[in-house]
Amino acid sequence: MELIFIRHGQGEHTMDMPKSLQHCDPALTSLGRDQARLLKDQFLLNEKDIIIISPTRRTLETALIFCGNSNCRMVVSPLVSPRMFPIHPHKKTLPCDRILELDRIKNEYPDLEYDDKGNSMELWEIGINTMDERTFEILARGFLSKCKTVDNGRVFIVSHDGTITSYHQLITGGILSREDFPKETEWIQFRY
Structure with a gap:
């Protein structure tokens, strides 16, 4: 099985940092949309593929552009929502990293699937951004x-x-830092 993590395209929240981090529900910029279109050339999707998407506008837009007319499954999950790195559990989630409400996503994106059966509503409300490392590891291992x-x-x-x-x-199992962050629409691939 191939597991490919892709960072979303350029978002509006990166245009005037740090002030723009206060922007709620940032969408992709025109460059971000172009970056997402380029993903289609990198990966030819088919009906056996699945795209799991963070519940934020910029990731939803990236995935929908990337998916295009392919018949792959698309599932929205709070288990891949924004996460602070390194973790600072006593910090608050920035406005740009607040996830969209499940009902709102279902209304705006009715053709997508939702990983809402085994996840608590609290996870859909707050996501994994400031979750303590141990709880994150348990949920992440189950997700993987x-x-x-x-x-x-x-x-x-x-x-x-x-x-x-x-x-x-x-x-x-390595020790990573912010220097290891992927750039916009950059990906990291794992084989299991």
């Missing part, structure tokens, strides 16, 4: 185990730099 059950397809995860780095560190 579920990903391994995908037969004959690839699992693409469209997420955020800190989230991808947190999963990368968990998978490899």
Whole structure:
């Protein structure tokens, strides 16, 4: 099984930092949309592939552009929502990293699937951003185990730099830093 983490395209929240980090619900910029279109040339998707998406506008937009007209499954999950890296559990989530409400996503994106059966509503409300490391590891290991059950397809995860780095560190057992953050629409691939 191939597991491919992709960072979203350039978002509006990166245009005038640090002030723009206070922007709620940032979308992709025109450059971000172009970056997402380029992903289609990197990976030819098919109906066996699955894209798991963080519940933020910029990741949803990236995934929808990337998916294009392919018949792959698309699932929104709070287990790949924004995550602070390194973790500062006493800090608050920045406005740009607040996840969209489940009902709002379902209303705006009715054709997507939702990983809302085994996850608590609290997880859909606050995500994993400031979750303590031990709780994150338990949930992340369960999520990765579920990903391994995908037969004959690839699992693409469209997420955020800190989230991808947190999963990368968990998978490899290495010690990573912010220097290891993927750039916009950059990906990291693992084989199981």
